[in-house]
Amino acid sequence: MTQVGIESIGLYVPRYYVDLEDLARARGEDPRKYVAGLGQERMGVPPPDEDVVTMGANAAGEALRGVDRSRIDTLMFATESGVDQSKAAAIYVHHLLDLPAHCKSFEIKQACCGSTAALQMATAFVAQRPDRKVLIIASDVARYGLVTAGEPTQGAGAMALVVSAQPRIVALDPEWGSYTEDVMDFWRPNYLDEALVDGKYSIKVYLKALTESWKQYAAESGRTFADQDRYCYHLPFTRMAEKAHRHLAKINGVDHPPAEQIEASLRYNRQIGNSYTASLYIGLASLLETSETDLTGQRVGLFSYGSGCMAAFFSGLVLPGYAQGVQRGRAEDMLHNRQRLTIDEYEAFYLHELPEDGSRYVTETHRTGRYRLAGLDAHKRLYESCAPNRQADAPVHAVAAT
Ligand code: CAA
Numbered sequence: 173m174t175q176v177g178i179e180s181i182g183l184y185v186p187r188y189y190v191d192l193e194d195l196a197r198a199r200g201e202d203p204r205k206y207v208a209g210l211g212q213e214r215m216g217v218p219p220p221d222e223d224v225v226t227m228g229a230n231a232a233g234e235a236l237r238g239v240d241r242s243r244i245d246t247l248m249f250a251t252e253s254g255v256d257q258s259k260a261a262a263i264y265v266h267h268l269l270d271l272p273a274h275c276k277s278f279e280i281k282q283a284c285c286g287s288t289a290a291l292q293m294a295t296a297f298v299a300q301r302p303d304r305k306v307l308i309i310a311s312d313v314a315r316y317g318l319v320t321a322g323e324p325t326q327g328a329g330a331m332a333l334v335v336s337a338q339p340r341i342v343a344l345d346p347e348w349g350s351y352t353e354d355v356m357d358f359w360r361p362n363y364l365d366e367a368l369v370d371g372k373y374s375i376k377v378y379l380k381a382l383t384e385s386w387k388q389y390a391a392e393s394g395r396t397f398a399d400q401d402r403y404c405y406h407l408p409f410t411r412m413a414e415k416a417h418r419h420l421a422k423i424n425g426v427d428h429p430p431a432e433q434i435e436a437s438l439r440y441n442r443q444i445g446n447s448y449t450a451s452l453y454i455g456l457a458s459l460l461e462t463s464e465t466d467l468t469g470q471r472v473g474l475f476s477y478g479s480g481c482m483a484a485f486f487s488g489l490v491l492p493g494y495a496q497g498v499q500r501g502r503a504e505d506m507l508h509n510r511q512r513l514t515i516d517e518y519e520a521f522y523l524h525e526l527p528e529d530g531s532r533y534v535t536e537t538h539r540t541g542r543y544r545l546a547g548l549d550a551h552k553r554l555y556e557s558c559a560p561n562r563q564a565d566a567p568v569h570a571v572a573a574t
Protein backbone atom coordinates (compact mmCIF):
# COMPACT_ATOMS: atom_id res chain seq x y z
CA MET A 173 0.00 0.00 0.00
CA THR A 174 1.27 3.52 -0.81
CA GLN A 175 2.49 5.37 2.27
CA VAL A 176 0.66 8.70 2.47
CA GLY A 177 1.23 11.46 4.96
CA ILE A 178 2.40 14.94 5.77
CA GLU A 179 5.35 16.13 3.71
CA SER A 180 5.58 19.66 5.10
CA ILE A 181 3.77 22.04 7.42
CA GLY A 182 3.48 25.81 7.72
CA LEU A 183 1.99 27.90 10.48
CA TYR A 184 0.94 31.52 10.75
CA VAL A 185 -0.37 33.57 13.67
CA PRO A 186 -1.42 37.24 13.75
CA ARG A 187 1.16 39.74 15.01
CA TYR A 188 -1.05 41.00 17.86
CA TYR A 189 -2.27 39.39 21.05
CA VAL A 190 -4.26 40.07 24.17
CA ASP A 191 -2.86 38.95 27.49
CA LEU A 192 -5.62 37.01 29.22
CA GLU A 193 -4.76 38.44 32.63
CA ASP A 194 -5.47 41.91 31.16
CA LEU A 195 -8.75 40.63 29.71
CA ALA A 196 -9.77 38.99 32.99
CA ARG A 197 -9.16 42.22 34.94
CA ALA A 198 -11.12 44.24 32.36
CA ARG A 199 -14.04 41.81 32.64
CA GLY A 200 -13.98 41.65 36.43
CA GLU A 201 -12.90 37.98 36.46
CA ASP A 202 -10.19 36.29 38.51
CA PRO A 203 -7.19 35.94 36.11
CA ARG A 204 -6.66 32.42 37.47
CA LYS A 205 -9.95 31.39 35.84
CA TYR A 206 -8.55 32.11 32.38
CA VAL A 207 -4.94 31.08 32.96
CA ALA A 208 -5.44 27.99 35.16
CA GLY A 209 -9.16 27.22 34.68
CA LEU A 210 -9.14 27.46 30.88
CA GLY A 211 -5.38 27.01 30.45
CA GLN A 212 -4.95 30.08 28.23
CA GLU A 213 -2.29 32.80 28.62
CA ARG A 214 -2.72 34.85 25.45
CA MET A 215 -5.01 35.01 22.44
CA GLY A 216 -4.07 36.00 18.91
CA VAL A 217 -5.98 38.94 17.41
CA PRO A 218 -5.93 39.74 13.69
CA PRO A 219 -5.78 43.42 12.69
CA PRO A 220 -8.35 44.76 10.17
CA ASP A 221 -6.03 44.09 7.23
CA GLU A 222 -5.82 40.35 7.95
CA ASP A 223 -8.41 37.65 7.43
CA VAL A 224 -8.52 33.90 6.80
CA VAL A 225 -7.20 34.41 3.26
CA THR A 226 -4.09 36.35 4.27
CA MET A 227 -3.38 34.08 7.25
CA GLY A 228 -3.88 30.99 5.09
CA ALA A 229 -1.63 32.33 2.32
CA ASN A 230 1.09 33.10 4.86
CA ALA A 231 0.91 29.57 6.31
CA ALA A 232 0.83 27.98 2.85
CA GLY A 233 3.86 30.01 1.74
CA GLU A 234 5.78 28.37 4.60
CA ALA A 235 4.50 24.87 3.82
CA LEU A 236 5.45 25.18 0.15
CA ARG A 237 9.11 26.03 0.78
CA GLY A 238 11.16 23.44 -1.07
CA VAL A 239 8.03 21.71 -2.48
CA ASP A 240 7.63 21.30 -6.25
CA ARG A 241 4.53 23.48 -6.84
CA SER A 242 3.88 22.03 -10.27
CA ARG A 243 2.80 18.81 -8.52
CA ILE A 244 0.21 20.50 -6.30
CA ASP A 245 -2.95 19.08 -7.85
CA THR A 246 -5.53 20.30 -5.33
CA LEU A 247 -5.86 23.09 -2.79
CA MET A 248 -8.49 22.50 -0.10
CA PHE A 249 -9.21 25.46 2.18
CA ALA A 250 -11.01 24.61 5.41
CA THR A 251 -12.57 27.46 7.35
CA GLU A 252 -15.66 28.42 9.29
CA SER A 253 -14.90 32.14 9.14
CA GLY A 254 -14.83 32.51 5.37
CA VAL A 255 -15.02 35.84 3.53
CA ASP A 256 -17.49 35.02 0.75
CA GLN A 257 -20.60 32.84 0.49
CA SER A 258 -19.73 31.79 -3.05
CA LYS A 259 -16.09 32.27 -4.00
CA ALA A 260 -13.69 29.97 -2.17
CA ALA A 261 -10.92 31.49 -0.06
CA ALA A 262 -8.74 28.92 -1.84
CA ILE A 263 -8.99 30.85 -5.12
CA TYR A 264 -7.53 34.02 -3.60
CA VAL A 265 -4.66 31.97 -2.15
CA HIS A 266 -4.16 30.16 -5.45
CA HIS A 267 -3.58 33.59 -7.03
CA LEU A 268 -1.42 35.02 -4.22
CA LEU A 269 0.86 31.96 -4.28
CA ASP A 270 0.88 31.68 -8.06
CA LEU A 271 -0.15 28.02 -8.04
CA PRO A 272 -0.55 26.16 -11.34
CA ALA A 273 -3.82 26.73 -13.23
CA HIS A 274 -4.58 22.99 -13.21
CA CYS A 275 -4.65 22.97 -9.39
CA LYS A 276 -8.30 22.53 -8.30
CA SER A 277 -9.10 24.96 -5.47
CA PHE A 278 -12.13 24.92 -3.22
CA GLU A 279 -13.41 25.51 0.32
CA ILE A 280 -14.64 22.95 2.84
CA LYS A 281 -16.85 23.51 5.87
CA GLN A 282 -17.84 21.48 8.89
CA ALA A 283 -16.88 23.70 11.82
CA CYS A 284 -13.44 22.88 13.26
CA CYS A 285 -13.45 19.41 11.61
CA GLY A 286 -13.41 20.70 8.00
CA SER A 287 -9.61 20.49 7.89
CA THR A 288 -9.75 16.85 8.95
CA ALA A 289 -12.37 16.05 6.31
CA ALA A 290 -9.93 17.64 3.84
CA LEU A 291 -7.07 15.50 5.17
CA GLN A 292 -9.10 12.33 4.82
CA MET A 293 -10.04 13.19 1.22
CA ALA A 294 -6.46 14.18 0.43
CA THR A 295 -5.05 10.86 1.68
CA ALA A 296 -7.52 8.91 -0.47
CA PHE A 297 -6.68 11.03 -3.51
CA VAL A 298 -2.91 10.73 -3.06
CA ALA A 299 -3.18 6.95 -2.52
CA GLN A 300 -4.84 6.81 -5.94
CA ARG A 301 -2.44 9.29 -7.60
CA PRO A 302 0.92 9.05 -5.77
CA ASP A 303 2.55 11.42 -8.28
CA ARG A 304 0.31 14.29 -7.09
CA LYS A 305 0.30 16.40 -3.92
CA VAL A 306 -2.53 18.14 -2.05
CA LEU A 307 -2.19 21.45 -0.20
CA ILE A 308 -4.56 21.79 2.76
CA ILE A 309 -5.07 25.15 4.43
CA ALA A 310 -6.92 25.51 7.73
CA SER A 311 -7.45 29.13 8.71
CA ASP A 312 -9.85 30.70 11.17
CA VAL A 313 -10.67 33.61 13.42
CA ALA A 314 -12.46 32.35 16.54
CA ARG A 315 -14.88 35.08 17.50
CA TYR A 316 -17.52 35.20 20.24
CA GLY A 317 -19.30 38.25 21.62
CA LEU A 318 -17.44 40.83 23.71
CA VAL A 319 -18.03 40.26 27.43
CA THR A 320 -19.37 36.73 26.96
CA ALA A 321 -18.17 33.46 28.53
CA GLY A 322 -16.68 32.49 25.16
CA GLU A 323 -14.57 35.67 24.85
CA PRO A 324 -11.43 34.29 26.58
CA THR A 325 -11.54 31.26 24.25
CA GLN A 326 -11.12 33.35 21.09
CA GLY A 327 -7.96 33.32 18.98
CA ALA A 328 -6.80 33.15 15.37
CA GLY A 329 -4.29 31.26 13.27
CA ALA A 330 -3.65 29.23 10.16
CA MET A 331 -1.98 25.96 9.37
CA ALA A 332 -1.02 24.49 5.99
CA LEU A 333 -0.12 20.88 5.24
CA VAL A 334 1.27 19.35 2.08
CA VAL A 335 -0.07 15.79 1.85
CA SER A 336 1.82 13.44 -0.46
CA ALA A 337 3.18 9.96 -1.06
CA GLN A 338 6.61 11.29 -0.01
CA PRO A 339 5.82 12.16 3.61
CA ARG A 340 8.78 13.51 5.57
CA ILE A 341 7.05 14.28 8.86
CA VAL A 342 4.15 11.92 9.66
CA ALA A 343 2.85 8.83 7.81
CA LEU A 344 -0.90 8.50 8.36
CA ASP A 345 -2.44 5.19 9.40
CA PRO A 346 -5.34 4.07 7.16
CA GLU A 347 -7.89 3.58 9.96
CA TRP A 348 -10.28 6.39 10.88
CA GLY A 349 -13.07 6.47 13.46
CA SER A 350 -15.84 8.99 12.79
CA TYR A 351 -18.93 10.30 14.53
CA THR A 352 -21.76 12.57 13.36
CA GLU A 353 -24.80 13.81 15.28
CA ASP A 354 -27.15 16.75 14.70
CA VAL A 355 -26.65 18.95 17.79
CA MET A 356 -26.76 22.71 18.47
CA ASP A 357 -23.71 23.18 20.68
CA PHE A 358 -22.03 25.91 18.60
CA TRP A 359 -23.15 27.56 15.36
CA ARG A 360 -23.06 30.85 13.45
CA PRO A 361 -26.06 31.90 11.34
CA ASN A 362 -25.20 33.78 8.12
CA TYR A 363 -26.38 37.08 9.59
CA LEU A 364 -24.00 37.00 12.59
CA ASP A 365 -20.30 37.82 12.78
CA GLU A 366 -19.78 35.92 15.99
CA ALA A 367 -20.53 32.35 17.01
CA LEU A 368 -23.36 31.33 19.31
CA VAL A 369 -22.50 28.62 21.76
CA ASP A 370 -23.99 26.51 24.52
CA GLY A 371 -20.60 26.22 26.24
CA LYS A 372 -21.13 23.54 28.88
CA TYR A 373 -23.17 21.42 26.46
CA SER A 374 -20.44 21.74 23.80
CA ILE A 375 -17.93 20.20 26.21
CA LYS A 376 -20.27 17.24 26.85
CA VAL A 377 -20.82 16.65 23.12
CA TYR A 378 -17.05 16.94 22.47
CA LEU A 379 -16.42 14.14 24.99
CA LYS A 380 -19.24 11.96 23.65
CA ALA A 381 -17.91 12.37 20.09
CA LEU A 382 -14.44 11.43 21.37
CA THR A 383 -15.78 8.22 22.92
CA GLU A 384 -17.69 7.25 19.78
CA SER A 385 -15.00 8.00 17.23
CA TRP A 386 -12.35 6.32 19.39
CA LYS A 387 -14.50 3.16 19.61
CA GLN A 388 -14.68 2.90 15.82
CA TYR A 389 -10.97 3.68 15.41
CA ALA A 390 -10.02 1.06 18.03
CA ALA A 391 -12.31 -1.57 16.47
CA GLU A 392 -10.95 -0.93 12.96
CA SER A 393 -7.27 -0.72 13.89
CA GLY A 394 -7.14 -3.18 16.78
CA ARG A 395 -4.96 -0.60 18.63
CA THR A 396 -5.37 0.22 22.28
CA PHE A 397 -4.87 3.40 24.33
CA ALA A 398 -1.30 2.25 25.09
CA ASP A 399 -0.49 1.91 21.38
CA GLN A 400 -0.41 5.70 20.96
CA ASP A 401 2.68 7.35 22.42
CA ARG A 402 1.32 10.89 22.13
CA TYR A 403 -2.09 12.44 21.70
CA CYS A 404 -3.22 15.66 20.00
CA TYR A 405 -6.75 16.95 20.52
CA HIS A 406 -8.83 19.69 18.96
CA LEU A 407 -8.00 22.68 21.16
CA PRO A 408 -10.78 25.20 21.85
CA PHE A 409 -8.71 25.90 25.02
CA THR A 410 -5.92 23.77 26.48
CA ARG A 411 -7.83 22.52 29.54
CA MET A 412 -10.26 20.88 27.09
CA ALA A 413 -7.45 18.58 25.90
CA GLU A 414 -6.64 17.69 29.51
CA LYS A 415 -10.29 16.83 30.14
CA ALA A 416 -10.44 14.85 26.88
CA HIS A 417 -7.26 12.93 27.62
CA ARG A 418 -8.40 11.96 31.13
CA HIS A 419 -11.76 10.93 29.65
CA LEU A 420 -10.21 8.76 26.93
CA ALA A 421 -7.82 7.19 29.42
CA LYS A 422 -10.67 6.45 31.83
CA ILE A 423 -12.88 4.71 29.28
CA ASN A 424 -9.83 2.58 28.49
CA GLY A 425 -9.28 1.71 32.16
CA VAL A 426 -6.30 4.04 32.73
CA ASP A 427 -6.64 6.30 35.80
CA HIS A 428 -3.63 8.59 35.51
CA PRO A 429 -2.36 9.05 31.94
CA PRO A 430 1.15 10.57 31.81
CA ALA A 431 1.01 14.36 31.32
CA GLU A 432 3.82 14.22 28.73
CA GLN A 433 1.45 12.40 26.36
CA ILE A 434 -0.20 15.77 25.61
CA GLU A 435 1.97 18.48 27.20
CA ALA A 436 4.08 19.55 24.20
CA SER A 437 0.99 19.70 21.95
CA LEU A 438 -0.57 22.43 24.12
CA ARG A 439 2.26 24.98 24.13
CA TYR A 440 1.35 26.98 21.02
CA ASN A 441 -2.39 26.96 21.71
CA ARG A 442 -1.85 28.42 25.19
CA GLN A 443 -0.38 31.47 23.38
CA ILE A 444 -2.71 31.57 20.36
CA GLY A 445 -6.15 30.51 21.58
CA ASN A 446 -8.72 28.72 19.48
CA SER A 447 -8.11 28.69 15.73
CA TYR A 448 -11.01 26.33 14.93
CA THR A 449 -9.97 24.27 11.83
CA ALA A 450 -6.27 24.93 12.45
CA SER A 451 -6.12 24.18 16.15
CA LEU A 452 -5.59 20.37 16.05
CA TYR A 453 -2.80 20.80 13.50
CA ILE A 454 -1.22 23.68 15.40
CA GLY A 455 -1.22 21.23 18.32
CA LEU A 456 0.57 18.67 16.16
CA ALA A 457 3.13 21.29 15.08
CA SER A 458 3.61 22.27 18.72
CA LEU A 459 4.28 18.62 19.62
CA LEU A 460 6.73 18.07 16.76
CA GLU A 461 8.55 21.39 17.17
CA THR A 462 8.76 21.76 20.94
CA SER A 463 9.04 18.21 22.29
CA GLU A 464 12.30 17.72 24.18
CA THR A 465 12.45 14.06 23.20
CA ASP A 466 13.06 12.52 19.79
CA LEU A 467 9.64 11.44 18.53
CA THR A 468 10.90 9.26 15.67
CA GLY A 469 8.83 6.11 15.37
CA GLN A 470 6.23 7.29 17.90
CA ARG A 471 2.55 6.93 17.10
CA VAL A 472 0.41 10.03 17.60
CA GLY A 473 -3.36 9.71 18.11
CA LEU A 474 -5.32 12.71 16.81
CA PHE A 475 -8.85 13.76 17.70
CA SER A 476 -10.67 16.31 15.59
CA TYR A 477 -13.97 17.81 16.74
CA GLY A 478 -16.26 20.10 14.76
CA SER A 479 -19.35 21.38 16.55
CA GLY A 480 -22.71 20.63 15.13
CA CYS A 481 -21.21 17.92 15.09
CA MET A 482 -18.72 15.72 13.27
CA ALA A 483 -15.61 14.20 14.83
CA ALA A 484 -12.77 11.90 13.81
CA PHE A 485 -10.08 9.90 15.58
CA PHE A 486 -7.05 8.85 13.54
CA SER A 487 -3.32 8.35 13.97
CA GLY A 488 0.07 8.61 12.35
CA LEU A 489 3.69 7.57 12.82
CA VAL A 490 6.41 10.19 13.21
CA LEU A 491 9.01 9.56 10.52
CA PRO A 492 12.82 9.47 10.78
CA GLY A 493 14.24 12.88 9.85
CA TYR A 494 10.97 14.67 10.80
CA ALA A 495 12.99 17.26 12.77
CA GLN A 496 14.53 18.50 9.50
CA GLY A 497 11.02 18.75 7.98
CA VAL A 498 9.59 20.99 10.71
CA GLN A 499 10.85 24.50 11.31
CA ARG A 500 11.89 24.37 14.95
CA GLY A 501 11.96 27.79 16.61
CA ARG A 502 10.18 29.61 13.78
CA ALA A 503 6.74 29.55 15.43
CA GLU A 504 8.24 30.43 18.79
CA ASP A 505 9.91 33.49 17.20
CA MET A 506 6.58 34.46 15.64
CA LEU A 507 4.85 34.13 19.01
CA HIS A 508 7.52 36.14 20.84
CA ASN A 509 7.54 38.93 18.26
CA ARG A 510 3.88 39.78 18.58
CA GLN A 511 2.63 43.11 19.91
CA ARG A 512 0.51 43.19 23.06
CA LEU A 513 -2.78 45.07 22.64
CA THR A 514 -4.45 47.05 25.37
CA ILE A 515 -8.07 46.07 25.91
CA ASP A 516 -9.18 49.32 24.18
CA GLU A 517 -7.02 48.49 21.13
CA TYR A 518 -8.35 44.92 21.03
CA GLU A 519 -11.94 46.16 21.18
CA ALA A 520 -11.24 48.67 18.37
CA PHE A 521 -9.92 45.81 16.19
CA TYR A 522 -12.90 43.66 17.16
CA LEU A 523 -15.47 46.37 16.39
CA HIS A 524 -13.89 47.43 13.10
CA GLU A 525 -16.27 46.91 10.16
CA LEU A 526 -15.51 46.89 6.46
CA PRO A 527 -17.95 48.86 4.27
CA GLU A 528 -20.91 46.89 2.95
CA ASP A 529 -22.10 49.46 0.37
CA GLY A 530 -19.54 48.73 -2.35
CA SER A 531 -17.58 51.93 -1.75
CA ARG A 532 -13.83 52.03 -2.28
CA TYR A 533 -11.96 51.48 0.98
CA VAL A 534 -8.27 51.42 1.74
CA THR A 535 -7.38 49.36 4.81
CA GLU A 536 -5.06 50.99 7.31
CA THR A 537 -1.67 49.31 7.47
CA HIS A 538 -0.92 47.21 10.53
CA ARG A 539 1.64 44.53 11.30
CA THR A 540 0.90 41.55 9.07
CA GLY A 541 2.74 38.76 7.31
CA ARG A 542 3.62 38.82 3.64
CA TYR A 543 -0.02 39.03 2.49
CA ARG A 544 -2.59 41.59 3.56
CA LEU A 545 -6.06 42.81 2.72
CA ALA A 546 -5.35 46.12 0.96
CA GLY A 547 -8.99 47.18 0.78
CA LEU A 548 -12.30 46.75 -0.98
CA ASP A 549 -13.76 48.17 -4.15
CA ALA A 550 -17.17 47.50 -5.70
CA HIS A 551 -17.73 44.68 -3.14
CA LYS A 552 -14.45 43.01 -4.23
CA ARG A 553 -11.73 42.17 -1.74
CA LEU A 554 -8.28 43.39 -2.81
CA TYR A 555 -5.28 41.49 -1.49
CA GLU A 556 -1.64 42.41 -1.82
CA SER A 557 1.70 40.76 -1.33
CA CYS A 558 4.38 42.82 0.32
CA ALA A 559 7.95 42.42 1.55
CA PRO A 560 8.06 40.23 4.66
CA ASN A 561 8.08 42.07 8.01
CA ARG A 562 8.07 45.45 6.33
CA GLN A 563 6.03 47.05 9.09
CA ALA A 564 7.69 45.29 11.98
CA ASP A 565 7.82 48.52 13.98
CA ALA A 566 4.55 50.03 12.86
CA PRO A 567 2.44 51.28 15.77
CA VAL A 568 -1.10 50.13 16.45
CA HIS A 569 -3.23 52.88 14.93
CA ALA A 570 -6.67 53.74 16.12
CA VAL A 571 -8.82 51.98 13.57
CA ALA A 572 -10.62 54.41 11.32
CA ALA A 573 -14.39 54.16 11.29
CA THR A 574 -15.79 53.59 7.81
N1 CAA B 1 -9.24 29.81 39.61
C1 CAA B 1 -8.99 28.65 38.96
N2 CAA B 1 -9.92 28.02 38.17
C2 CAA B 1 -11.12 28.60 38.03
C3 CAA B 1 -11.45 29.81 38.71
C4 CAA B 1 -10.45 30.42 39.53
N3 CAA B 1 -10.67 31.57 40.18
N4 CAA B 1 -12.71 30.14 38.38
C5 CAA B 1 -13.18 29.16 37.55
N5 CAA B 1 -12.21 28.24 37.35
C6 CAA B 1 -12.27 27.04 36.51
C7 CAA B 1 -13.58 26.31 36.58
O1 CAA B 1 -13.62 25.42 37.69
C8 CAA B 1 -13.60 25.59 35.25
O2 CAA B 1 -12.77 24.46 35.30
P1 CAA B 1 -13.44 22.98 35.23
O3 CAA B 1 -14.13 22.92 33.89
O4 CAA B 1 -12.27 22.06 35.32
O5 CAA B 1 -14.38 22.91 36.37
C9 CAA B 1 -12.91 26.59 34.32
O6 CAA B 1 -12.18 27.49 35.17
C10 CAA B 1 -13.88 27.41 33.50
O7 CAA B 1 -14.81 27.98 34.36
P2 CAA B 1 -16.37 27.96 34.01
O8 CAA B 1 -16.78 26.60 33.57
O9 CAA B 1 -17.11 28.58 35.14
O10 CAA B 1 -16.32 28.97 32.78
P3 CAA B 1 -17.47 29.59 31.94
O11 CAA B 1 -18.78 28.97 32.26
O12 CAA B 1 -17.38 31.06 32.09
O13 CAA B 1 -17.08 29.23 30.42
C11 CAA B 1 -16.56 27.81 28.58
C12 CAA B 1 -16.20 28.21 30.01
C13 CAA B 1 -17.91 27.07 28.59
C14 CAA B 1 -15.49 26.91 28.02
C15 CAA B 1 -16.70 29.11 27.72
O14 CAA B 1 -15.46 29.77 27.66
C16 CAA B 1 -17.19 28.85 26.30
O15 CAA B 1 -18.38 28.77 26.04
N6 CAA B 1 -16.24 28.74 25.32
C17 CAA B 1 -16.60 28.48 23.90
C18 CAA B 1 -17.09 27.07 23.67
C19 CAA B 1 -15.99 26.03 23.71
O16 CAA B 1 -14.82 26.33 23.62
N7 CAA B 1 -16.40 24.77 23.84
C20 CAA B 1 -15.47 23.66 23.80
C21 CAA B 1 -16.07 22.42 23.20
S1 CAA B 1 -16.79 22.79 21.58
C22 CAA B 1 -15.44 22.79 20.53
O17 CAA B 1 -14.39 22.34 20.87
C23 CAA B 1 -15.60 23.40 19.15
C24 CAA B 1 -15.00 24.76 19.19
O18 CAA B 1 -13.85 24.95 18.80
C25 CAA B 1 -15.79 25.88 19.69
